[in-house]
Amino acid sequence: MAEEVELKVRHRKKIAAEDLIFYIINTIIMVLFAIVTLYPVLNTLAYSFNEGNDAVRGGIHLWPRAFSTRNYEEIIFERKSIMQGLWVTVGRTLLGTVTSLAANALLSFILSRKKFLFKSSLSLFWIITMYANGGMIPILILYRYLHLTSSFWVYIVPGLVSAFNVMVMRTYMQGIPDSLEEAAQLEGAGYMTVFVKIITPLCMPVYATIALFVAVGHWNSWFDAMLYNRFDPQYTTLQYELRKLLDSVSASTGGQQAGTSATASSAATITPVTVRAAATIFTMAPIIALYPFLQRYFVTGLTIGGVKE
Amino acid sequence: MENTTTASQKVKEIDVNKPKFTVKEFKRQWVLVVIGAVYVIYGIIFYYLPLVGWIMAFQNFVYADGIFKSKWVGFDKFRFLFSDDQFIMVIRNTFAMGVLNLVFSTVFAIGFAILLNEVRTKWFKKTIQTISYMPHFLSWIIVTAIVHDALTSTGIINELLLKFGIVEQAYPFLMKPGWFWPIVTFSHLWKETGWNAIIYLAAITSIDPCLYESAAIDGAGRFQKIRYVTIPGIRPTIMILLLMNMGNVLNAGFEIQYLLGNGILQDVARTIDIYILKWSLEGRIMDFSLGTAAGIFKTVVSMTFIVVSNYIAKKRGDERLF
Structure with a gap:
C-alpha cells in the first residue's frame, strides 16, 4: 500500500518535471519566434536613424551608431516622387475603402435577404468570380478599352466588389434575426431604410474588419501602379516608389560588388542603405502605429465567417 | 394529377x-x-x-x-508555349515554390498554433500572438527589402555565420540559385505563420475540453493529447484550408519572386506571371496573345486542382468546399 502511494508520488513528480522542461523549451521557442519576427524590423529602424557613411561599415543592430535624421529629411523634403506617391496612396486608401465597403455591404445585404428571389443565382454569379480569373493580360486590355489605365480610377473602380469579403459580410448579416426587418417593414420601411437604419448599425464589427483589410490592401499595393500607370508619375503609389528606390539601390550595390561602379561610391553624405531603410520605415509606419489598436478587428474578421464560407 | x-x-x-x-x-x-x-x-x-x-x-x-x-492563329500560341523551354521551366518553378509554400506554411502554422496554445501565461501568449501576425500586414516590397538586408554580406545572417565560424567569408545567398527556393519559402513563413495560425488557434479553442479530461483520465500525456485530441479536432479546418489553398498553388508565385529575383537567379526565380509580364509588357514585341495563353493555362490548371482535390475530399468523406 505504502509502496503504491510512493510510486504514485514519484510518477507525479516525474510528470511535473516533464511539464517544467516542456514549458521552458516552449517558452524559448516562442521567444526565438518573436526575435526572428521583430529583429529585422528593429534593425531597419536603427539603420534609418544612422548617419549614411557610417552605416556602410555594417554592424548596426538595434541602435543607431551615429544618430541622424538626415535620411528622413531626404525622403520627406527632397524626393518629390515619394511625397507624390504618399498623396496618391492616402487618397486611394481613403476613397477606395469607403466606396468598396459600401459596395460590398450593399451586395451582402441583398444576398442575405431570405425572400430575395435571385439570392442563390446571384451568389453563384459572384462565387464563380473567385475562381475563374481572366488573367493579367485580358484584364489590362479591358482596362485600356475602358480608359481606366493612366488614371487614378483604376485603383478604385475595379476593386469595388470582392466576392470573398461579400461572403464574410453576408454570413454575418444572416445571423441578424429576421424579426427586426419584419417589424421595420410593418412600420412601412423600405429595403434601403432597413439596410441603412437597421442592418448597418448592427454590422459595425464586420464593417470595421472588412474596411481594415481593404485599407491595408490599398496601402500596400504597388503592382497596379506599375502595370496600369507606369508612365504616369502623377498616379504613382508610395509602395511603388519604395520599390523603385530599393531597386536602384540593389542595382548600384551589385555594381560595387563587381567593382564597376565609380559613381555609387562617390555619393555624398548619405549612402542609399540608410535612405532606403528610412523609406521602408516611412512606408510601414502607419500600419505599425495603428496595428495594436486595430488588431482585434483583424482577428475577428477571420473568425466571423472566414473559416467556412 | x-x-x-x-x-x-x-x-x-x-x-x-x-x-x-x-x-x-x-x-x-x-x-x-x-x-x-x-x-x-x-x-x-x-x-x-x-x-x-x-x-x-x-x-x-x-x-x-x-x-x-x-x-x-488557332492553337499556335499554345504550341509555342509548350515547345518553349523557358515556359516549362517557369511551370516547374511556380509549381515547386507553390507546393513548398503550401506544405511548410501549413505545417508551421499548425505547429505554432499548438505550441502557442500550450503557453499558460496569458500576457505572454497575447504578446507573442500580437507580434506573430504583424508581418502579415507589411507589403511584399517591405518584406523583400528586409529579407534582402538580412542576407547581404553585412546582414545579420552572415554576421552570425562568421561569428560562429560556420563560414570564413560572407556567403552570397542572393547570388546562389540553390538558395532561392528556401529563401522564398522562409520569407512566406516569416510573413504568414502567425496569421495562418489564427484560424487553427480558433479551431483548437473550440475543441470540447471534456475530450482532454477524458484523455487525461485514460492516462494520456501532453503529446498523446496533442496527437489524439488536438490534431483530430482541427482536422476539418486543416482540410478546408488545404482545399482552398490548393487552387492557389500557382497563384502564390509572383511578388517575392519578381522583387527578389535577379539575372543570376532567373532560371529558378521566374514564375508563370513573370513570364507573362516579360513577354507581354517588357519585351521588344509585346505579345499579348502569348501572355493570355499562359494565363489561360494557369487558370485552367488552378481550377482543375480545386475540382480534383474537392473530389478526393468528397470520396474520403472529409470536409469539402462545394
Missing part, C-alpha cells in the same frame, strides 16, 4: 430557403432586383469580360485592330 401537385407544393413549403416566384413578390422587392441587376452588370464588365478576352490567345492580337479584326 392532383396528388403530385400537392406533393410538390409540400416540398416547396418545406424548402423555406427558396422563395416562390410570383409577380406580386417581384413587385414587392423590385428594389432588391434593381440593385442586384447593377451588380450583375458590374460583375460582367470586370470579371466576365476578361474571360471573353481569352479569345486573344487564339489570335495574333494587335491592340489597334482589337479582338474583332486581329488575325486568327
Whole structure:
C-alpha cells in the first residue's frame, strides 16, 4: 500500500518535471519566434536613424551608431516622387475603402435577404468570380478599352466588389434575426431604410474588419501602379516608389560588388542603405502605429465567417 | 394529377430557403432586383469580360485592330508555349515554390498554433500572438527589402555565420540559385505563420475540453493529447484550408519572386506571371496573345486542382468546399 502511494508520488513528480522542461523549451521557442519576427524590423529602424557613411561599415543592430535624421529629411523634403506617391496612396486608401465597403455591404445585404428571389443565382454569379480569373493580360486590355489605365480610377473602380469579403459580410448579416426587418417593414420601411437604419448599425464589427483589410490592401499595393500607370508619375503609389528606390539601390550595390561602379561610391553624405531603410520605415509606419489598436478587428474578421464560407 | 401537385407544393413549403416566384413578390422587392441587376452588370464588365478576352490567345492580337479584326492563329500560341523551354521551366518553378509554400506554411502554422496554445501565461501568449501576425500586414516590397538586408554580406545572417565560424567569408545567398527556393519559402513563413495560425488557434479553442479530461483520465500525456485530441479536432479546418489553398498553388508565385529575383537567379526565380509580364509588357514585341495563353493555362490548371482535390475530399468523406 505504502509502496503504491510512493510510486504514485514519484510518477507525479516525474510528470511535473516533464511539464517544467516542456514549458521552458516552449517558452524559448516562442521567444526565438518573436526575435526572428521583430529583429529585422528593429534593425531597419536603427539603420534609418544612422548617419549614411557610417552605416556602410555594417554592424548596426538595434541602435543607431551615429544618430541622424538626415535620411528622413531626404525622403520627406527632397524626393518629390515619394511625397507624390504618399498623396496618391492616402487618397486611394481613403476613397477606395469607403466606396468598396459600401459596395460590398450593399451586395451582402441583398444576398442575405431570405425572400430575395435571385439570392442563390446571384451568389453563384459572384462565387464563380473567385475562381475563374481572366488573367493579367485580358484584364489590362479591358482596362485600356475602358480608359481606366493612366488614371487614378483604376485603383478604385475595379476593386469595388470582392466576392470573398461579400461572403464574410453576408454570413454575418444572416445571423441578424429576421424579426427586426419584419417589424421595420410593418412600420412601412423600405429595403434601403432597413439596410441603412437597421442592418448597418448592427454590422459595425464586420464593417470595421472588412474596411481594415481593404485599407491595408490599398496601402500596400504597388503592382497596379506599375502595370496600369507606369508612365504616369502623377498616379504613382508610395509602395511603388519604395520599390523603385530599393531597386536602384540593389542595382548600384551589385555594381560595387563587381567593382564597376565609380559613381555609387562617390555619393555624398548619405549612402542609399540608410535612405532606403528610412523609406521602408516611412512606408510601414502607419500600419505599425495603428496595428495594436486595430488588431482585434483583424482577428475577428477571420473568425466571423472566414473559416467556412 | 392532383396528388403530385400537392406533393410538390409540400416540398416547396418545406424548402423555406427558396422563395416562390410570383409577380406580386417581384413587385414587392423590385428594389432588391434593381440593385442586384447593377451588380450583375458590374460583375460582367470586370470579371466576365476578361474571360471573353481569352479569345486573344487564339489570335495574333494587335491592340489597334482589337479582338474583332486581329488575325486568327488557332492553337499556335499554345504550341509555342509548350515547345518553349523557358515556359516549362517557369511551370516547374511556380509549381515547386507553390507546393513548398503550401506544405511548410501549413505545417508551421499548425505547429505554432499548438505550441502557442500550450503557453499558460496569458500576457505572454497575447504578446507573442500580437507580434506573430504583424508581418502579415507589411507589403511584399517591405518584406523583400528586409529579407534582402538580412542576407547581404553585412546582414545579420552572415554576421552570425562568421561569428560562429560556420563560414570564413560572407556567403552570397542572393547570388546562389540553390538558395532561392528556401529563401522564398522562409520569407512566406516569416510573413504568414502567425496569421495562418489564427484560424487553427480558433479551431483548437473550440475543441470540447471534456475530450482532454477524458484523455487525461485514460492516462494520456501532453503529446498523446496533442496527437489524439488536438490534431483530430482541427482536422476539418486543416482540410478546408488545404482545399482552398490548393487552387492557389500557382497563384502564390509572383511578388517575392519578381522583387527578389535577379539575372543570376532567373532560371529558378521566374514564375508563370513573370513570364507573362516579360513577354507581354517588357519585351521588344509585346505579345499579348502569348501572355493570355499562359494565363489561360494557369487558370485552367488552378481550377482543375480545386475540382480534383474537392473530389478526393468528397470520396474520403472529409470536409469539402462545394
